[in-house]
Amino acid sequence: MTKSHILFLNVTGIVMFLLLWEVGGRIAGENLLAAPSIVVFEYIRLLFAGDMLRELVGSLRQMFVGFGLACAIGMPMGALMGRIRLVDALVHPWVSMVVVTSAAALAPIFILMFGTGFEFRVAIVFVSSFGYVTLTAYHGARGIDPKIIDVARSYSTGPVETYRKVILPALFPYLITGARLGLVHATRAMVMAEMFVLVGYGGLIFQTGQDLSTAPLISYLVTLMFVSVGANMGLGWIGRQLAPWYDSKMSAG
Amino acid sequence: MSHTSGAAALERSGDIARMRMRDIFSSSWLLYLLSVCAGLLLWHSISTQLPGVIFASPFAVAEHLVGAMAEGDLPARFLNSVRHMLLGLVLALLVAVPLGMLMGRNETVFHMCNPVMTALFAVPSVAFVPFLILWFGIFYEARVALVFVMCFFDILITVTAGARNIEPRVIQAARSFGANRRIMFFGVLMPASYPFLMTALRIGSIRAINGMITAELFFAAVNLGEYMEDASAVFDSAAMLSVVFLLSLFGLLVQELVKWSEAKLLPWHVRD
Numbered sequence: 001m002t003k004s005h006i007l008f009l010n011v012t013g014i015v016m017f018l019l020l021w022e023v024g025g026r027i028a029g030e031n032l033l034a035a036p037s038i039v040v041f042e043y044i045r046l047l048f049a050g051d052m053l054r055e056l057v058g059s060l061r062q063m064f065v066g067f068g069l070a071c072a073i074g075m076p077m078g079a080l081m082g083r084i085r086l087v088d089a090l091v092h093p094w095v096s097m098v099v100v101t102s103a104a105a106l107a108p109i110f111i112l113m114f115g116t117g118f119e120f121r122v123a124i125v126f127v128s129s130f131g132y133v134t135l136t137a138y139h140g141a142r143g144i145d146p147k148i149i150d151v152a153r154s155y156s157t158g159p160v161e162t163y164r165k166v167i168l169p170a171l172f173p174y175l176i177t178g179a180r181l182g183l184v185h186a187t188r189a190m191v192m193a194e195m196f197v198l199v200g201y202g203g204l205i206f207q208t209g210q211d212l213s214t215a216p217l218i219s220y221l222v223t224l225m226f227v228s229v230g231a232n233m234g235l236g237w238i239g240r241q242l243a244p245w246y247d248s249k250m251s252a253g
Numbered sequence: 254m255s256h257t258s259g260a261a262a263l264e265r266s267g268d269i270a271r272m273r274m275r276d277i278f279s280s281s282w283l284l285y286l287l288s289v290c291a292g293l294l295l296w297h298s299i300s301t302q303l304p305g306v307i308f309a310s311p312f313a314v315a316e317h318l319v320g321a322m323a324e325g326d327l328p329a330r331f332l333n334s335v336r337h338m339l340l341g342l343v344l345a346l347l348v349a350v351p352l353g354m355l356m357g358r359n360e361t362v363f364h365m366c367n368p369v370m371t372a373l374f375a376v377p378s379v380a381f382v383p384f385l386i387l388w389f390g391i392f393y394e395a396r397v398a399l400v401f402v403m404c405f406f407d408i409l410i411t412v413t414a415g416a417r418n419i420e421p422r423v424i425q426a427a428r429s430f431g432a433n434r435r436i437m438f439f440g441v442l443m444p445a446s447y448p449f450l451m452t453a454l455r456i457g458s459i460r461a462i463n464g465m466i467t468a469e470l471f472f473a474a475v476n477l478g479e480y481m482e483d484a485s486a487v488f489d490s491a492a493m494l495s496v497v498f499l500l501s502l503f504g505l506l507v508q509e510l511v512k513w514s515e516a517k518l519l520p521w522h523v524r525d
Contacts, residue, residue: 209383
């Protein structure tokens with residue numbers, strides 16, 4: 001299938017989706033499902049009104065603190081778990097537990113512990129992205145081909161050099177993938193936490209849900225989608241820039 | 254001569270000792286126990302630093318769990334929660350699995366649906382809550398709908414990726430032996446799909462459990478959500494942590510169950 005053929009199918013799919021949405025929106029009415037023709041104008045209005053972008057930037061800043069912490073702790077921990085069996089055995093059950101724990105169930109407890117401000121959101125984002133970052137780094141570290149480490153050893157490379165020149169580059173694609181996965185969950189957690197305490201961007205979403213028209217609500221969701229897709233593509237781009245072997249390593253899955 | 258063999262024997266006994274140590278350390282049950290104890294100890298030491306109303310110790314949580322279990326209130330609520338979770342999960346599986354297979358095996362359908370599905374997947378499912386309130390109210394239907402939305406896209410993405418990655422050589426081999434469409438579907442494509450269908454089931458059920466408690470906290474507070482809100486109103490952190498602990502344990506159990514049945518049912522599919 002040629003590239004132009006694929007592009008044609010992509011565009012056809014999007015147009016069909018928009019048409020269906022338009023028809024559905026016309027039938028259901030603006031207060032149940034605003035049609036895209038209405039949403040476009042509302043979106044442009046909100047974009048220039050400034051509220052949407054201001055809240056978004058504020059929320060994202062807090063999210064990145066939690067997400068950064070999760071990466072800073074999760075990546076080395078995952079790497080250690082993958083290389084040292086005892087660490088793996090001690091930590092793995094709890095990391096699995098963190099992964100399956102629902103962030104929403106933790107929200108009421110975290111409110112008691114941290115209040116509803118900055119720390120609360122950082123903690124929720126941290127807990128829900130930490131597990132994914134750690135486990136991806138773990139799988140990367142475990143899957144390092146022993147042969148390449150043997151080669152380094154037979155050239156009598158020291159442990160620090162081996163780590164810097166062999167293990168870290170082999171791990172790198174997994175760290176980026178873990179960050180991409182973690183970011184998806186960080187965004188989910190951020191919106192959930194903010195909807196719960198009615199602050200920031202999530203609060204905006206929840207409160208506009210009570211409006212008569214669903215057009216602003218859909219506009220907020222569209223922005224969220226752009227941010228999420230953009231961040232994911234950005235991380236992929238960074239991965240390719242920093243490690244040209246990223247794609248070849250990750251194309252399998 | 255005797256000297257060297259003695260040294261070798263010594264070395265061997267050292268090896269054996271080391272091996273025995275390794276056996277002890279790699280005996281998974283002991284390590285598992287050690288890990289659980291270490292975690293509980295850490296939890297306990299953190300909880301002693303904080304006031305009890307904010308963060309209960311594991312002993313307080315255990316005490317609360319035993320009491321609530323004996324009373325029968327908590328298990329009854331749990332069962333009620335699981336009921337709407339199961340309905341949402343089954344509905345999501347019924348829609349997402351065929352759609353994912355279609356998207357995975359048909360290039361035209363894939364390229365038509367992929368951009369829209371990626372865009373919808375990028376929106377956090379919780380953000381659909383205001384819509385679900387408008388469409389389904391705040392009771393049973395809304396809870397099922399949220400569970401559906403929360404696991405639908407994860408299942409769809411997993412199934413699509415899995416179906417696209419079915420080894421082409423397997424299909425080519427079947428074709429060169431003249432397999433007809435029926436054999437191709439039941440004899441080749443279906444067995445090749447079981448592994449990623451299991452993965453989809455595992456991810457979907459974790460998401461569904463997540464959706465279940467989210468729904469109960471965001472819509473009308475019922476079952477476990479009500480239990481948590483009541484506990485938070487009186488600053489009973491032991492009760493709240495009990496619910497979280499129970500949910501995590503349940504999620505872990507479901508995940509291990511799916512993994513275990515995968516190993517039993519699909520022994521040819523090796524996973525680390």
